[in-house]
Amino acid sequence: MRSYTTTGSNGVLNVTVIGDCPEEADEYTHLISKTTDRDSSISHGDGEYYEFEDGSKQLVLAEFWLLLRGSIPVILAYTLQNSLQTISVLVVGRISPEHLAIAAFSYMFAMCTAWLVALGGTTALDTLASSSFTGGSSKHDLGILLQRSFFILGIFYIPVAILWACSEPVFKLLGQDADLSRESARFLTCLIPGGLGYIYFEAMKKYLQAQGIMRPGTYVLLITSPINAALNYLFCYTFEMGLCGAPLATGISYWLSFALLVLYARFVAGHECWGGWSHKAFDNIGPLACLAFLGIIHVGTEWWAFEIVALAAGRLGTISLAAQSVIMTADQVLNTIPFGIGVAASARVGNLLGARNANGAARAANTAAWLSMLLGGVVLAILMGSRNHFAKIFSDDEGVVRLTADVMPYVALFQIADGLNGSCGGSLRGMGRQHVGAAVNIISYYCGALPLGIWLAFNGWGLKGLWVGQCIALYLVGFLEWAIVVLSNWNKEVDNAFKRMDPSERVEAGIMPANGSH
Structure with a gap:
């Protein structure tokens, strides 16, 4: 001993x-x-x-406990973050079922575009920042990566903002109702200023998470969530702004969340890695831009499949669309559990790769998979127990409540697979293998399960058919990604983690000679 x-x-x-x-x-x-x-x-x-x-049980249990403790504040933060738009949907939904459908549809489209830039694009920081923090030559390298992400993600947001402003003909082209297309376009146009605040808030969280500071996002959102609820009610009802009041209120809440997180990093914890603004942020932007783009594709190939399901549900009638809106709004909240575990896993795996701990990184990735399946089982039990009353949170319409209850068993069934997908996807992002996750998603969703679900939906199964397809896809993705993680060469992943660092970092760390040769 x-x-x-x-x-x-x-x-x-x-x-x-x-x-x-x-x-x-x-x-x-x-x-x-x-x-x-x-x-x-x-x-x-x-x-x-x-x-x-x-390899002992004690070491695995210690890793399990570490990941659980790391995941909880991340899950809470993402739950509260999603609650900003969930509250917005609840406030607007009380006006009418049509307003409920418009708000939920608009936020779902936002999720698959701008929120995708935030949650998918910032996975580049999961890869680069976490390994740089433990393996880099200077703590200020992390601050440079944050500045670089502000610039790159801001550029990525520009086409999204243009798409939102011109979304009415896009929705009509996709076969949506004219009123839904027009009102959703208005809703998204009002949300454009807040979208960038959401992206920058997410980047700040990743900057702190790479340092092991996981809780500030939760603290900030505990403040801004009630403010957001008050603003939504104030704008929609007191100021009588109606549907447009909700996105304006939520956008203000996103920028307030970002500002409070910056203040936390400046005055409480996290400022040591900042180092001030630097022109180095504009050097060597290729690796981060490439990983950000691949991260968007990795996360997007899953979320876009859910968007296609929503578009298909719109053709099944108003009740089906409203029930789909309830299910998707709830699923976005529930998805914070596997996604939060994935964020904690990617930071942990990246940290261990930067610390040259191949065995520890492998153990963390596999432990995260088991943790996510355990929590997925808990969510499954809760959904099955509440399925007959769940939709009443969002709507009083009996048709919506009944259809939601019919579909809920399929939604509950894929929670275990969704957990595995989230954790293993996070591990792949920590390894810098976003492209692998994207390929698995494309094969699983678009080459089989999604077409099957659409076929079932329009051949007698209705909304249930769409969710059968999603359930099959998630199980395929989850187990394929887990197999890839288990079979990975972790010593090679350690080498790859250092190859992704800036050349100057590698020279200062003694990994690469000053002349640039290997």
Whole structure:
């Protein structure tokens, strides 16, 4: 039995290794020493005592607990983040079923466009920032990556804003009702200013998460969520702005969330890695832009499939569209669980790859998969238990409530697969393999399950047929991605993590000679 000690700024962390594996302890404690003074949800805490051996149950359980503690604040943050638009839908939905459908449809389109830039594009920071934090030569490299992401993601948002402003003919081209197309276009146009705030807020969260600071997003949203509810009610009813009041209120809430997160990073924790504005942010933008684009494709290939389902539901009638809107609004909230685990997993895997801990990264990825399936099972049980009353949260229409209850078993069934998809997708993003996840999604959704669901929907199954297809697709994606993660060469992934760093970082870290040769 060998003991190893690492000292963080807040205390001493003792790690006792049973057996002869000093390399594992050196790599493990190196990572913890990088995060021990930042956030206990990522570190094991100051002065805590652990005993483990390589491959032991104790080590796996310690990793399980670490990921659970890291995931909870992330899940809460994404739940609260989605609650901003969920509250908006609830406020507008009380006006009429038509307004409910318009608001839910508009936010779903926003999710598959601008929110996709935020949640998919910032996965580049999951890959680059987490490994740079533990493996980079300077802590200020992280601040440069954040600045670079502001610039690149802002550029990516421009075509989305143009699309929103011109979305009415697009919706008509997709076969949507003329009134729905017109009102949804108005709704999205009002949301354009707030979209950029959502993207920058997400980038700030990833900057802090790479440092192991997971909780500020939750703190900020606990403040802005009630403000958002008050603004939505004030704009829609008191100021009598109707449908347009909701996106304006929600957009203000997004910018307020971003501003509060910046203040947290400046005055509480996270400012050490900033280093000030630098022209280096405009150097070597290719890797981050490429990973951001692939991240958008990876996340988008799944979300676009759900958008196609929504478009198909619109052709099944108003009740089907309203029920689909209820289910999708709820699913966006529930999806925060697997997506939150995926974010925690990608940060953890990236940190461990940057710390040159191949075994630890593999263990973290597999542990995250089991954690996500466990939580997916819990969600499945809750949905099945509440399926007959669930839609009443959103609508009093009996037809909507009844149809939602009929479809809910299929939605509940895919929660386990959705969890596996979220966690393994997060691990792939931590490895910088967004393209692999995108390929799996394209094959699973578009080459089989999605066409099958649409065929079933218009051949007697209705809305249930669409969700049968989604259920099949998610199980295919989940187990394929897990197989890819399990079969990965993790030593090679460590090498790839350093190859993605800026050349100057690699030179200063002694990984690449100054003349640029390998």
